[in-house]
Amino acid sequence: xxxxxxxxxxxxxxxxxxxxxxxxxxxxxxxxxxxxxxxxxxxxxxxxx
Numbered sequence: 001x002x003x004x005x006x007x008x009x010x011x012x013x014x015x016x017x018x019x020x021x022x023x024x025x026x027x028x029x030x031x032x033x034x035x036x037x038x039x040x041x042x043x044x045x046x047x048x049x
Contacts, residue, residue, distance in 0.1 A: 001023055002020040002021060002022055002023065003020070003021060003023055004018045004019065004020055004021070005018070005019055005021050005030060005047050005048070006018055006047070006048045007019060007030065007032060007034065007045035007046065007047060007048070008045060008046060008048045009036040009038065009039060009043050009044075009045055010043055010044045010045065010046055011036065011039050011041075011043050012036065012038050012039050014036065014037075014038045015048060016034065016036055016037060016038075016045065017032075017034060017045060019032075029046055029047040030046070030047040031044060031045070031046050031047070032044075032045050033045070
């Protein structure tokens with residue numbers, strides 16, 4: 001079974017994306033470079049807590 005995590009923009013803090021992740025414990029938080037509709041640029045999005 002997978003759960004959904006939210007990715008938020010590092011620049012403005014808006015929560016733009018949800019991504020399915022496996023239930024296994026991970027040592028590091030998920031990071032992806034994605035387009036932020038509020039900043040209008042590609043920025044690093046990190047998994048929110």
